[in-house]
Amino acid sequence: MAGFFPVLKIEDFVLRELENEDIEAISKIWGSTKVTEKTTQSPLTHDESIQMLYVIRSLWENDAGIRWGVEKCGGLIGTCGFHNLNRGARRGELGYELDYEYWGRGYMRKALQPVLDYGFNIMRFERVEVFLNVDNDRSDGLLKKLGFKLEGTLRDYALSPKGLMDQSCYSLLKRDWKEQSTQVSARQA
């Protein structure tokens, strides 16, 4: 996979490789209590954000996944992408986060459309999955709107700063995504 990093575009969103210059914007997002409170992460310090940026960039370099920076009107407002790939079973795990300032506007929903297209068509996934803390209601809403199905609750599945947390397991299959895309194209025709 490593090589030319794919840039994705939709409306006025550009999804592109994260650069060292993004550290101030990214550190604001990853350091926010609001952004991390319903995830398994604690807010990161500036130095921890630098380390995390390095880890995330190495996903692509090591052919282990991909994480895009989400840019709108020239500013970085979040990140999203795939990790924990299982190439044999053609599946990958989706992760994302958005600067709190931009929540409630449908931005992540929009940005994830080309990302899921890329996952199913270029990375050839048959299944994309997401694991969420059970109290992450905004993320539940986002996934349902994208057509993900809730498969169940995994008890004491992940370690978060609050201790072991139950997590919800969501999945989207390529056939569900194709069916939705066909319905949208038919409505637009």
Ligand SMILES: CC(C)(COP(=O)(O)OP(=O)(O)OC[C@H]1O[C@@H](n2cnc3c(N)ncnc32)[C@H](O)[C@@H]1OP(=O)(O)O)[C@@H](O)C(=O)NCCC(=O)NCCS
């Ligand atoms: C998960 C997260 C990205 C969702 O962001 P969000 O802005 O709340 O969600 P969306 O992008 O789907 O926006 C949908 C909301 O915007 C509103 N909205 C406004 N304009 C909209 C539009 N044009 N289109 C769609 N939704 C719109 C919707 O009403 C909806 O609000 P509601 O859920 O209260 O009804 C964000 O909460 C976040 O970064 N959380 C922290 C990180 C995290 O939890 N990651 C998941 C673990 S991997």
